[in-house]
Amino acid sequence: MLADDLRALAPQTTRWFEMDAARVKAFADATEDWQFIHLDEDRAKAETPFGGCVTHGFLTLSMLSAMSYQVVEGIEGFASSINYGFDRIRFVSPVRVGSSIRGEFTVASVDEGDGFLDVHWDVLVEVKGQDRPALAANWITRVYLAEGQ
Template sequence: MGKLVINSYDEFAAHLGEELGASDWLQVDQDRINLFADATLDHQWIHVDVERAKKESQYQSTIAHGYLTLSLLPYMWDQIIEVNNIKMLVNYGMDKMRFGQPVITGSKVRLVTKLHNIQNLRGICKAEIEFRIEIEGQRKPALEGIASFLYYFN
């Protein structure tokens, strides 16, 4: 399935309640985790100390930061949808966000989305996207919730 292409508010609104698509699988490796640790100054051993995690972690491995998993959402969202005729896109908020289980280093994740709600706020499109970041081979998602974006259509 290719990207969903949206050219107007009305085209977007026509998908209310529908699954919008899924991203490709993305591997979360130790290099990505280490870079995120450096960027956020969160070097907790469960994320970056491979040898200690093998011995002391219940997962026998390092795990991705929960916020690293969340931060992949815009990249994966861009694989699902192309919204044209906009001046700007702004992250607006998160609701009902829950971390279901950790992403063990080396796992692959993907984003699955559904249009939960959409509103026209004086010419600004507020889209609420129900999202689930799945882990390949796992029933329970790594993360789920509702992400709100503001699309400023031309």
């Protein structure tokens, strides 16, 4: 059964994702958040404690979607899944533009419904070469079951 498979899933670590200036600029344009700390390296160096530009916290958060595809790859029984929400999100430390991040996903619990599962993931987003994570969250995805599951 899919619920039991998910509960037994070992923590999964994704590949690294580069948070380069082009990705940050595209996100700024999509969200209309052009704050200088994301886009103006000289000003960010001079006026912030970060030593240069940092990615948007919401960009780091949104990368969970791309990361999650790797986590559930090969698990059978999904018809589809949606983002159901978050019980907790913490932006623990900034992600400098040009850094790489990856996620570690652990199934915290699985709630069974009629034709769906709510999967609660404990997620940490790690920054390559940094001790503190960038993000810690409890993310809930709703998985709709394939026929016969």
